Amino acid sequence: MKGRAFKPAGIPMTKMESIIIFRDELETLKLCDLDDLTQEEAGQRLGVSRGTVQRILSSARKKVARALSECRALVLEETVCK
Numbered sequence: 001m002k003g004r005a006f007k008p009a010g011i012p013m014t015k016m017e018s019i020i021i022f023r024d025e026l027e028t029l030k031l032c033d034l035d036d037l038t039q040e041e042a043g044q045r046l047g048v049s050r051g052t053v054q055r056i057l058s059s060a061r062k063k064v065a066r067a068l069s070e071c072r073a074l075v076l077e078e079t080v081c082k
Contacts (some may be wrong), residue, residue: 007073018073025060026076032057 005013024046031042032053043053067074 005073005075006067008071011071013073016071016073018075019063019067020075020077021060021063022077025056025063028053028056029060029064 005018007013007016007018027046028042031037031045032039037045039050039053039057042057043050046053048056064074066072
């Protein structure tokens with residue numbers, strides 16, 4: 001694991017499965033869900049098509065939902081938090 005992990009408290013990383021979220025997934029999730037951009041606007045900002053944004057966003061949302069509902073660690077592909 002390279003990046004920072006967000007995990008349930010009280011459970012060591014060695015005792016749980018982790019899910020890696022890639023930088024493009026995190027950025028797309030932020031743009032669409034936190035910054036309230038449309039998928040079209042996010043695609044323009046990222047330099048990709050709306051369809052690509054839709055695919056990346058779907059993957060990111062599933063990973064976050066799985067991590068939260070199944071008590072897994074969500075590991076960032078690289079450190080984006082300082």
